[in-house]
Every structure is written in C-alpha cells, then in structure tokens.
Amino acid sequence: MIEVKNISKSFNKNKVLKNVNVDFEPGKVSMVIGKSGSGKTVLLKSIIGLHKPEEGKIFFDSREFINANIKFKRQIREEIGMVFQGGALFTSLTVEDNVRFALDLFSNKTKAEKKKRVDFCLERVDMQGSNDLFPAEISGGMQKRVSIARAIVLNPKYLFCDEPNSGLDPQTAIIIDKLIREITLEYNITTIVNTHDMNSVMEIADNIYFINDGQKWWNGGRDDIFHSDNIELNDFVFASELYKKIKDVSK
Amino acid sequence: MFTVVGKYLVLMGNVFTKPVRGSIFFKRILDEIEQIGVDSLWIVSIVSIFMGAVLTLQVAINFEAPYIPKYLIGLSARDTMILEFSSTIICLILAGKVGSNIASEIGTMRITEQIDALEIMGVNSANYLILPKMIAAFVTFPILNILSIILGIFGGFVVATFADTVTVYDYLYGLNYAFVPFYVTYSLIKICVFSVIITSVSSFYGYYTSGGALEVGKSSTKAVVYSIILVLLFNLILTQVLLT
Numbered sequence: 001m002i003e004v005k006n007i008s009k010s011f012n013k014n015k016v017l018k019n020v021n022v023d024f025e026p027g028k029v030s031m032v033i034g035k036s037g038s039g040k041t042v043l044l045k046s047i048i049g050l051h052k053p054e055e056g057k058i059f060f061d062s063r064e065f066i067n068a069n070i071k072f073k074r075q076i077r078e079e080i081g082m083v084f085q086g087g088a089l090f091t092s093l094t095v096e097d098n099v100r101f102a103l104d105l106f107s108n109k110t111k112a113e114k115k116k117r118v119d120f121c122l123e124r125v126d127m128q129g130s131n132d133l134f135p136a137e138i139s140g141g142m143q144k145r146v147s148i149a150r151a152i153v154l155n156p157k158y159l160f161c162d163e164p165n166s167g168l169d170p171q172t173a174i175i176i177d178k179l180i181r182e183i184t185l186e187y188n189i190t191t192i193v194n195t196h197d198m199n200s201v202m203e204i205a206d207n208i209y210f211i212n213d214g215q216k217w218w219n220g221g222r223d224d225i226f227h228s229d230n231i232e233l234n235d236f237v238f239a240s241e242l243y244k245k246i247k248d249v250s251k
Numbered sequence: 252m253f254t255v256v257g258k259y260l261v262l263m264g265n266v267f268t269k270p271v272r273g274s275i276f277f278k279r280i281l282d283e284i285e286q287i288g289v290d291s292l293w294i295v296s297i298v299s300i301f302m303g304a305v306l307t308l309q310v311a312i313n314f315e316a317p318y319i320p321k322y323l324i325g326l327s328a329r330d331t332m333i334l335e336f337s338s339t340i341i342c343l344i345l346a347g348k349v350g351s352n353i354a355s356e357i358g359t360m361r362i363t364e365q366i367d368a369l370e371i372m373g374v375n376s377a378n379y380l381i382l383p384k385m386i387a388a389f390v391t392f393p394i395l396n397i398l399s400i401i402l403g404i405f406g407g408f409v410v411a412t413f414a415d416t417v418t419v420y421d422y423l424y425g426l427n428y429a430f431v432p433f434y435v436t437y438s439l440i441k442i443c444v445f446s447v448i449i450t451s452v453s454s455f456y457g458y459y460t461s462g463g464a465l466e467v468g469k470s471s472t473k474a475v476v477y478s479i480i481l482v483l484l485f486n487l488i489l490t491q492v493l494l495t
C-alpha cells in the first residue's frame with residue numbers, strides 16, 4: 001500500500017501538482033490518466049523520490065519516504081521496479097546485462113540461477129533470444145519490453161510504469177498490459193501505471209485516477225468511467241469517435 | 252560560484268562511499284582503465300615522441316654557439332619532458348580527450364534517465380559511475396606520465412641519431428648529467444592531482460546536465476574548459492609548493 005498525502009510540487013513558478021492525495025492498494029493495477037503535460041510523470045517521480053515535493057508525505061507500507069535518510073530510501077527502492085517513459089535501458093550493456101543488473105547487485109543467487117531468472121523475465125515479455133543484443137539494436141517497443149523485464153527481475157513489491165505501452169502496436173500493447181496485470185495479481189504488487197491510452201485502462205485498470213490541472217480530479221473503477229458527469233473527464237475519455245460511439249451504445 | 256563548489260563537494264561526498272558489491276566495482280574499474288587509460292595510449296605516445304624530437308631539434312638549433320656545452324641539449328630535453336610536458340601538457344590533452352568523453356557519457360545517461368534508473372534500483376549512481384573513473388585515471392595517468400617521459404626522450408634520441416646538430420654521445424651524456432630524481436616524483440605527484448581534477452570536474456558537469464543533446468554538448472565543453480583552467484592553476488600551486 002502506498003499512501004500519498006497532500007503532495008505539492010512546482011518547478012520555479014509552475015505549480016505542477018497541487019495537494020494530491022491518493023492511496024494505491026496492493027494486488028491492484030492503479031492507473032493514472034490525464035492529458036499530456038498534466039503531471040503524471042511528475043507525480044510518479046515524486047512518489048519514488050526522483051523529484052522532491054515541497055509539501056506532503058508519502059508512505060510505503062507505513063514507512064515514511066520523503067524525509068527518510070538516503071540509506072533507508074535505497075532500501076525501499078530495492079523493492080521498487082520502474083519502467084520509464086523512454087525505457088532508460090543502460091545503453092552500454094546488452095539486453096541480458098540490463099535485466100541481470102539488479103540481480104548482480106542485490107541478490108545472492110548463483111550465476112546459473114541468475115541466468116535462469118533473466119531468461120524467465122525475458123520470456124515473460126516475449127523477448128527470449130535477444131540476450132546479446134544492445135538496446136540500440138532493438139526497436140523502441142522491444143526496449144520497453146526489456147525495460148519491463150528489468151523492472152520485475154527482483155520481484156518488486158511496488159511497480160511503477162510510465163506509459164509502458166506507448167509506441168507499441170495494439171496487439172503488443174495488450175500483451176504488455178495483461179502481463180502487468182498478471183504479475184500484479186500473482187505477486188500482490190502495488191502497481192501504478194501512467195497512461196493516456198483508454199484501451200489499456202479498459203483492459204486492466206482496477207482503480208483509475210484522473211489528473212487534471214495538477215489535481216486528482218476524479219477517481220473510480222472501470223465501470224464508473226462511462227457514467228461520470230465530470231466534464232473534464234468526459235472530454236478526456238470520449239475524445240475519440242470510437243469511445244463516443246461506445247457511450248451512445250451504452251445509453 | 253560558491254553554489255557550484257558546494258554542489259561539487261556534495262557530489263564528491265556521494266562518490267566517496269562504499270560500493271555495494273566489491274566484485275562488480277572491480278570490474279567497473281577494469282572497464283574504465285581500458286576506456287580512460289588504454290585508449291589514451293596512442294595519442295600520448297604520438298604526441299610525446301614528436302614533442303621530444305622537436306624539443307631536441309629546437310634546442311640544438313638555438314644552442315649552436317660553440318661556447319655552450321652540447322650536453323645541455325639532452326639535459327634540457329630530459330628536464331622539459333619530466334617537469335612540464337609529460338605531466339601538464341599531457342593532462343591538457345587528456346582533459347580534451349578523457350574529460351569530454353566522461354562528461355558526454357554521464358550527461359547522456361542523465362538526459363536519457365539512465366541515472367534515474369540506477370537511483371530507482373537503490374544504486375548510488377554517483378558512486379557507481381564516477382568513482383571507478385577516478386580510480387582508473389589515478390592508476391593509469393602516472394603510467395602514461397612515465398611512458399610519455401620515456402618516449403619523449405626517445406624522440407630526442409632519434410633526432411640525435413639522424414640530425415648533425417647534435418651527436419648521440421652528447422645527447423646521452425646530457426641525459427645523465429645532473430639528474431634530479433625528485434623531478435620525476437614531482438611530475439608523478441602533479442599528474443595524480445590532475446587525474447582527480449579532470450575526472451571529477453568532467454563527471455560533475457556530466458552529472459548535472461539537464462535538457463537534451465544540446466546541453467550534453469555544452470556540459471562537455473564546460474568540462475574541458477574548467478578542467479584545463481584548474482590543471483593550469485594547480486600546476487602553479489604545486490610547483491610553488493614542491494619546487495621552491
């Protein structure tokens with residue numbers, strides 16, 4: 001369980017997050033949606049401490065994080081997996097070395113066990129056999145998948161994904177979405193996913209948080225989203241013709 | 252100015268901490284020794300041989316008056332190489348090569364969120380990325396220094412062999428004349444200090460890059476410029492402290 005209490009974050013004069021309160025539950029996929037530039041990435045990075053909020057508190061299973069000392073922060077971070085918006089694979093390492101990286105640093109597994117775990121994770125994201133390639137040698141979508149493999153290699157308690165399926169074709173996107181959901185349920189992970197892809201929301205979201213103007217504008221479940229009368233949410237959700245039609249039909 | 256120095260000191264505080272796992276740290280150092288030291292061998296060698304040769308030639312031409320003893324040619328080639336060239340000038344060249352390389356590598360890792368990824372895994376990114384570079388330079392620069400002295404003197408020897416302004420005998424006699432072993436120590440002390448300056452300053456500018464590819468280029472330029480200025484400044488200070 002991650003509790004976000006009253007977080008505010010600004011850059012110079014630009015107030016990006018304004019008193020955001022959210023709780024993310026274990027074993028559930030929580031999705032943060034909102035327009036481009038609404039502050040989704042900033043929220044995610046504030047939660048894991050890459051940005052320091054001016055105000056507010058964050059608790060990882062009741063452990064206060066923002067004001068914790070760096071040693072304690074690093075301990076908590078070993079329990080965190082993160083998929084960055086741009087992948088952020090280590091360009092100087094092969095796919096296999098990228099995925100194995102955290103294992104080498106933080107686990108006491110033998111070489112063979114590590115290899116097995118790496119292969120297992122790569123297989124989960126359908127990237128088996130690309131062990132020896134470098135990030136520059138695989139496509140953007142493949143980099144995302146490797147990035148997910150890297151994030152789950154240590155069986156994280158908390159998984160953060162910043163637009164994990166942007167830049168992927170619809171089929172692969174669904175595979176990735178399902179994968180995220182499966183591992184969330186399987187290992188009881190507290191999973192937070194940023195997206196502006198309504199398909200993924202409908203596919204896997206347990207809880208939905210709509211961020212608008214730096215605030216938590218709306219939250220609810222998958223079924224509530226079509227029946228809300230929140231204007232900004234409707235503008236966001238029913239931006240495409242397809243979803244407009246779905247709304248008409250469901251009426 | 253003071254905030255920059257403060258930021259630099261905070262970064263160095265993070266750099267000098269205990270690495271998570273020794274074996275990985277050791278491997279990182281070996282990688283960096285290859286990148287920073289081994290890859291600089293050729294440029295140091297070429298520059299040293301040619302400079303040694305030219306120095307000897309210049310001195311020989313200018314010392315043609317009969318009342319100046321010929322052994323001064325070898326002596327001056329030797330001392331110039333040891334005192335200034337193989338430490339200071341080589342480091343100005345390495346500031347350009349190694350410094351820009353470090354700043355752009357770390358800067359690119361910053362803007363592509365690779366450093367964030369390290370931090371999120373619970374890795375002290377400053378320690379993981381920067382300390383191996385500093386150690387690698389600290390270990391390899393003195394070797395480059397000695398190599399440069401030897402090759403520079405060899406360059407002079409080649410000139411003595413082929414040019415008629417100076418004989419091999421005079422040159423060798425000069426090399427052995429009034430040799431002060433402390434000059435080599437002085438040179439080694441200097442290059443060790445410069446190695447720390449170049450690697451830490453370049454890492455600093457790379458680490459605090461923000462923005463895009465353009466900013467990586469700017470960081471890289473800053474890294475080289477400030478490394479050079481600091482090397483020159485510390486050259487003056489160390490000479491004052493060690494030789495007078």
Ligand SMILES: Nc1ncnc2c1ncn2[C@@H]1O[C@H](COP(=O)(O)OP(=O)(O)OP(=O)(O)O)[C@@H](O)[C@H]1O
Pocket residue numbers: 011016034035036037038039040041042043085196
């Ligand atoms: N490091 C930063 N420095 C200054 N401003 C920033 C920084 N990071 C983000 N911002 C600003 O914060 C706002 C929110 O950005 P953010 O990246 O969180 O958007 P987002 O919701 O993730 O958008 P997208 O869907 O396009 O990824 C933007 O106005 C952006 O300019």
Ligand SMILES: [Mg+2]
Pocket residue numbers: 040041042085162
């Ligand atoms: Mg974003």
